[in-house]
Amino acid sequence: MIEVIKTKNCGFCFGVRRAVKAVLKERGRTTGPIYTLGPLLHNPQVVQELVSQDIVPVSDVRSVKSGTIAYRSHGILREEEEYIGRQRLSAIDLVCPFVKRVRKCAMLLRKEGYRVVIVGDPEHPEVKSVLSYLDNDGIVLQNPSSIESSKVGVVSQTTQDQATYVDIVQGLVGKAEELRAFNTICDSTRSRKEEAVALAARVDVMLVVGGRNSANTTKLFHLVEKAQPNSHHIETDEELKPEWFAGVTKVGVTGGTSTPDSIIEKVEKRVKNF
Ligand code: SF4
Numbered sequence: 001m002i003e004v005i006k007t008k009n010c011g012f013c014f015g016v017r018r019a020v021k022a023v024l025k026e027r028g029r030t031t032g033p034i035y036t037l038g039p040l041l042h043n044p045q046v047v048q049e050l051v052s053q054d055i056v057p058v059s060d061v062r063s064v065k066s067g068t069i070a071y072r073s074h075g076i077l078r079e080e081e082e083y084i085g086r087q088r089l090s091a092i093d094l095v096c097p098f099v100k101r102v103r104k105c106a107m108l109l110r111k112e113g114y115r116v117v118i119v120g121d122p123e124h125p126e127v128k129s130v131l132s133y134l135d136n137d138g139i140v141l142q143n144p145s146s147i148e149s150s151k152v153g154v155v156s157q158t159t160q161d162q163a164t165y166v167d168i169v170q171g172l173v174g175k176a177e178e179l180r181a182f183n184t185i186c187d188s189t190r191s192r193k194e195e196a197v198a199l200a201a202r203v204d205v206m207l208v209v210g211g212r213n214s215a216n217t218t219k220l221f222h223l224v225e226k227a228q229p230n231s232h233h234i235e236t237d238e239e240l241k242p243e244w245f246a247g248v249t250k251v252g253v254t255g256g257t258s259t260p261d262s263i264i265e266k267v268e269k270r271v272k273n274f
């Protein structure tokens with residue numbers, strides 16, 4: 001029988017679990033649609049399940065004229081929050097406290113006169129959200145770069161990898177007269193990556209379970225793939241192929257922060273039956 005080993009950190013992270021729980025609680029309390037600005041989480045199966053309960057993603061806040069809006073865990077734009085306030089729409093704030101910390105640190109740095117640098121992906125909703133609270137007066141960096149300012153303040157996207165953050169901060173040492181850096185990387189993603197890579201190196205096949213539309217799950221897969229070439233990124237157990245497990249005794253399983261336990265459990269069960 002195949003032995004299946006799961007990483008300790010697997011499935012919903014604290015922020016996503018909290019958001020899903022709260023939105024379902026709100027569903028039980030109210031009638032009428034609940035809108036989320038963009039999908040609540042990057043997992044098509046869960047989003048579909050939420051839609052069936054009238055919890056619907058919208059891309060433009062201005063399309064919402066009534067009902068309840070849920071702010072998703074990775075934040076919304078300040079303009080969106082202002083619109084919701086002006087329209088007096090009912091809102092539930094599901095922004096993860098770790099994401100709020102990035103925003104708080106960035107706003108503090110700006111207030112104290114630092115040129116704010118966000119280490120992260122300029123296209124990620126969290127980075128766009130933080131920037132919007134700085135009136136878009138910040139620099140987003142993905143690689144070391146010199147900044148022309150005497151005072152530079154740094155924060156990081158919560159899901160940023162530690163090595164890039166350290167590289168960028170080190171690159172700024174000696175360039176600015178004053179440098180202040182907050183490491184706002186979320187520990188949940190950091191430890192998940194470390195555990196997954198360590199597990200991948202000691203199994204025959206590694207499975208990364210999660211939405212293909214999740215940038216973080218895709219990044220996790222690419223990291224794992226380096227440690228274990230026999231790795232597969234799947235969304236559900238239905239994608240498993242028996243030939244992946246011929247002659248295999250140990251299979252490792254991990255999941256992205258938006259992957260529910262139920263999907264991971266189904267994968268585990270099916271692999272054991274091969
Ligand atoms: S990955 Fe971290 S910061 Fe993002 S929602 Fe989950 S716990 Fe919060």
